[in-house]
Structure formats: C-alpha cells, structure tokens
Amino acid sequence: MQIMMDIGTTVLxxxxxxxxxxxxxxxxxxxxxxxxxxxxxxxxxxxILLLLKVGLGAGMSVRDADLLSLVIPALAAALTGIAIVALGTRALARLNGVSKIDGMATAGLFGAVSASTLAAAMAMLDADGIAFEGFIGALYPFMDIAALVTAVVLGRMSAQHTASQNATSDGTVTMGGGTGGAAFHVNRELVRGILVDTLRSPAISALLLGLALGVLAKPDVVYQSFYEPLFKGLLSILMLIMGMEAWSRLSELRKVAHAYVLYGLTAPLVHGLIGFGLGLIAHHLTGFSAGGVVLLAVMAASSSDISGPPTMRAALPEANPSAYVGASTGLGTPVAILSIPLWVWLANLVIGI
Known part of the structure; x- marks a missing residue:
C-alpha cells in the first residue's frame, strides 16, 4: 500500500x-x-532547435567521456530498439485484426525514439536536480535507427516471402527476388537505403549536426547564451502541440482494430521496463547514472513522432498509417510522457537518486 501511495504522490x-x-x-x-x-x-x-540543443549538449559531453562509459549504454540502446521491434511484432501478430505488415510498422515506430519525449524527460530531471550523463542525446540514433531498420527489413522480407509463394509457373515472382542470394542482395540494398534515408531525416540530421558541432567545434558560448535559456519555454509549447495532436489522432484508431488501443496503452510500459533493465546492466558495468537509466527507459517507452512515420510510409507503403501513427501518437506518446515519474520512482527504489 505504501508503495502505491509513493507512486501516486510522485505522479501527482x-x-x-x-x-x-x-x-x-x-x-x-x-x-x-x-x-x-x-x-x-x-x-x-x-x-529543430530542441534537437540541436540536445545534440550540442551531447557532443560537448562526448568530448570528455570515457569510451567504455559511452559504448556500453550505446549498445544497450541499440539492443533495446531491436528487442522492442522483435517483441512487438510477435505480440501484434497474436492480436485479432492486425495484419503482419501493419504490426511490423507499428512495432518499428514504438521501437524508435520520440525526440520530444526525451527532451521532456531531460527537462523534468533537470528541474528535480537529478543528474544524468551529458552524452545521453548521442544514444538517440542508436535506438532509433536500430528499431527502424529491424522493422523495415522484417517487413520487406515478409513481403518477399509472400511474393515467392505466389510465383508464376515460369519461376518468376510478383515481387522481390526468388532465390536466396537475390533476396539477400535486395535486403542489403534495402538496409543501406533505410540507413541513408533515416540519417537524412530532419530529426536525425539536426541531432547529428549538433553532436558533430559539439565534438569538433567550441559552441559552449552560444549553447549557454541561446539554446539553454530557450529550452524549457520551447518545450512547453511543443508539449501543448503534442497534446492537441495526440487527441486528434485518437479518432484514427476508430478505423482500425481495437488491438491497437490495447497495444498503445500497454506497450510503452513494457518497453520502458526493457530499457530500464538494460540501463541497469550498464549501471552495474560502467557506473551509468540513475538519471541515465531513467532516460534510457523513457527512450524505450517513447515512440517515434518525427523520423519514424515518413520512414515507414516510404519503406512499407502497404502498411496502414491510421494504425501505426494513430497507436503511437494518439496513445503511445501520452502514455510514455506520463510514465516518466514511474521510471524516476523505480530508479530511486532500485538505485537511489
């Protein structure tokens, strides 16, 4: 009972x-x-301003970071993205009314990262005086790209497998390559295309630019005088926009199976636990901070609202945007943001803040 009261007090x-x-x-x-x-x-x-701020801060921290202390969390982030897509694809395949390709696209968005949710969590930890590694922003691309590539490759391989079963009598296929070698070649080219498209997306581009400038240049003055003072004010407006967007997206879920509602409400919590668990391993191996564990859990709980949807539309055009965007933006994002106090409480319980 006391635990529930503590959680309720923290959330309130x-x-x-x-x-x-x-x-x-x-x-x-x-x-x-x-x-x-x-x-x-x-x-x-x-x-763009928020992502540049996160990237610059991460880049300036990477300059002084120990390589091991950065590599282990980065590996944990990538594994988290892959694990979420693998788990989500299996879970959605078992739910009624969910097609295989729609399930993979949905799992991909939930495995990728919401930049705004990450920024919100960083602001909340700053406000509470909870320390975390400055290079946290550098973990964003590892989880984001790993999840998107995994989801799209699985989706295209599924489409090729379906096409091979519909082969014509002369041995040709309606889609993709018929032989294992051809399929491998197509998938390799596909992965390269996804990586390029994802890296060129506005969100990842802004983040990586800030990261590069933080590492290679000396942007400390402009960071402290411009980006830092604007951060919380701009974030509050972004949260207002996201709240309105989330509510409007809920109507899209009426067009698809109710299974997406169940997934959108529960997946962020399960995914957050995966991120929290891998962050806890990084904590024991490298001394990764409690705040860092919280932010890794938040990234895992979040679902992509910027880089993911256009990637899925381009790479998996067969998938229904009403399903994967409605579930992620309409339900996943609010649940992920509202769950931030839960990860703070859990970190304080397990590690101590």
Missing part, C-alpha cells in the same frame, strides 16, 4: 510540472474543440 507531483501540465492542457483544448493552433512551420522550428 510530476503532473503539476510544466512539461506534463502543458501536454494535458493541449489534450484538453483539443477535447473541447478549441480552434487554437500553432502553425506547422513554428512547430518544425521548435523541434
């Missing part, structure tokens, strides 16, 4: 913080039918 306290309160405020505005809106160019500008 965090709901009163600007990050979560602005998210709930945006959902309330959308629910009430408000005409309030933030122009799309402004939204994109805010996202």
């Amino acid at each position: 306290d965090q709901l009163q913080k600007p990050t979560l309160s602005f998210l709930l405020g945006g959902m309330m505005l959308a629910a009430l039918g408000s005409k309030f809106e933030v122009p799309q160019p402004v939204y994109k500008f805010i996202v």
Whole structure:
C-alpha cells in the first residue's frame, strides 16, 4: 500500500510540472474543440532547435567521456530498439485484426525514439536536480535507427516471402527476388537505403549536426547564451502541440482494430521496463547514472513522432498509417510522457537518486 501511495504522490507531483501540465492542457483544448493552433512551420522550428540543443549538449559531453562509459549504454540502446521491434511484432501478430505488415510498422515506430519525449524527460530531471550523463542525446540514433531498420527489413522480407509463394509457373515472382542470394542482395540494398534515408531525416540530421558541432567545434558560448535559456519555454509549447495532436489522432484508431488501443496503452510500459533493465546492466558495468537509466527507459517507452512515420510510409507503403501513427501518437506518446515519474520512482527504489 505504501508503495502505491509513493507512486501516486510522485505522479501527482510530476503532473503539476510544466512539461506534463502543458501536454494535458493541449489534450484538453483539443477535447473541447478549441480552434487554437500553432502553425506547422513554428512547430518544425521548435523541434529543430530542441534537437540541436540536445545534440550540442551531447557532443560537448562526448568530448570528455570515457569510451567504455559511452559504448556500453550505446549498445544497450541499440539492443533495446531491436528487442522492442522483435517483441512487438510477435505480440501484434497474436492480436485479432492486425495484419503482419501493419504490426511490423507499428512495432518499428514504438521501437524508435520520440525526440520530444526525451527532451521532456531531460527537462523534468533537470528541474528535480537529478543528474544524468551529458552524452545521453548521442544514444538517440542508436535506438532509433536500430528499431527502424529491424522493422523495415522484417517487413520487406515478409513481403518477399509472400511474393515467392505466389510465383508464376515460369519461376518468376510478383515481387522481390526468388532465390536466396537475390533476396539477400535486395535486403542489403534495402538496409543501406533505410540507413541513408533515416540519417537524412530532419530529426536525425539536426541531432547529428549538433553532436558533430559539439565534438569538433567550441559552441559552449552560444549553447549557454541561446539554446539553454530557450529550452524549457520551447518545450512547453511543443508539449501543448503534442497534446492537441495526440487527441486528434485518437479518432484514427476508430478505423482500425481495437488491438491497437490495447497495444498503445500497454506497450510503452513494457518497453520502458526493457530499457530500464538494460540501463541497469550498464549501471552495474560502467557506473551509468540513475538519471541515465531513467532516460534510457523513457527512450524505450517513447515512440517515434518525427523520423519514424515518413520512414515507414516510404519503406512499407502497404502498411496502414491510421494504425501505426494513430497507436503511437494518439496513445503511445501520452502514455510514455506520463510514465516518466514511474521510471524516476523505480530508479530511486532500485538505485537511489
């Protein structure tokens, strides 16, 4: 009973913080039918600034970081992304009304990372005085790319397998290659294309640019005078936008199986536990901080809202966007953000903050 009271107190306290309160405020505005809106160019500008800030901070920390202390968490991040896609694909395949390709696309988005959710968690930890490694932002691409590549490769291999079963009498196939070697060649080219497209996406590009500038240049002055003071204010507006977007996306779930509602509500918590567990291993191996474990859990619990959807639309055009975007943005994102206090509480219980 005391544990439940402690969790409830922690969650209530965090709901009163600007990050979560602005998210709930945006959902309330959308629910009430408000005409309030933030122009799309402004939204994109805010996202780019936040990602540059995260990248710059991570890059400046990487300069002084011990290689081992960075490699182990990065490996944990990549493994988390792959594990989430593998688990999600299996789980969704067992649910009624979910096609195999839609399940893989959905699992891919849930395995990838939400930059805004990560930024929100970092702001919340800063506000509570919880320390974490500055290079955390550098872990974003490892989990994001690993998850997207895994989901799309599995999806394309599934499509090729289906096509090979529909081979014509003369040995040709309707899609892909008929032989194992040809299929391997197609998949290798596919992986290369996904990597290039993902690295060129606005979110990853901004993050990697900030990371490179943080490592190779000396942006400390502009970081402290421009990016740092703007961070929390811009984040609050982003949370407002995300709250409104999440509520509007809920209507898309009416077009697909109810299984996506179940998955969207429960998957972030299961995925967060996977990230938390691997972060705990990194903690014991390298001294990875409790705050770092929390942020790895948050990245795992989040679902991609920037780089993922366009990647899936391009690489898996057969998949239904109403299913994977509705489940991730409409349900997954709010649940992931609202679960941040849970990971803080769990880290304090297991590690001590």
